[in-house]
Amino acid sequence: MKQAIVARTDIGMGQGKLAAQVAHASLSAYEKADSQLRDQWKQGGQKKVVLKGESERQLYELSEIAERDGIPTAVVRDAGHTQLEPGTVTALAVGPAADDRVDSVTGDLSLF
Template sequence: MKQAIVARTDIGMGTGKLAAQVAHASLKAYENADSDAQRKWTSGGQKKIVLKGAGQKQLRELADRARQERLPYALVTDAGHTQLEPGTVTTLAVGPGPENIVDKVTGDLRLY
């Protein structure tokens, strides 16, 4: 089991902002998973990776692919309280799900 979080590189998030957005995405996607996937991922060490995303369009396309693969996912938009405009898409989490299926969606991306 694995979770992949894709963070945009084109919007200049600071380190703290990036960490917060990745955490939001991870938790939301976990909450969207069924109890079996939650249990398997939690008992397996909660494997996750953070990947580079080129922009909002790419994150939305990846979300569509995750939906087609029947994977839990979460697309995060910022509230706009600090660095970004309200509604800015920042991150996408895909999974937890079987590693080979998560990789079908995000396997072509580079590590952050």
């Protein structure tokens, strides 16, 4: 079991902003998962990987693939209080789900 968080590299987020957006994505997708997935992921150590995303379009395309496969997802939009314009898409979480299911969606992306 794992979760992949895809963070955009094309919008110039600072390190703190990036960390916050990744956390928002992870928690939001976790909350969408059913209790069985949540429990399995928690018992397995809550494995996560953070990957590089190129654009808003890419995040939405990956989200659609995951949703078609029944994998929990969450797209994060920034509130715009600091570095970014309100509504800027910053990150996507895919999972928690079985490693191979998450990899089928995000396996071609590079580690952040």
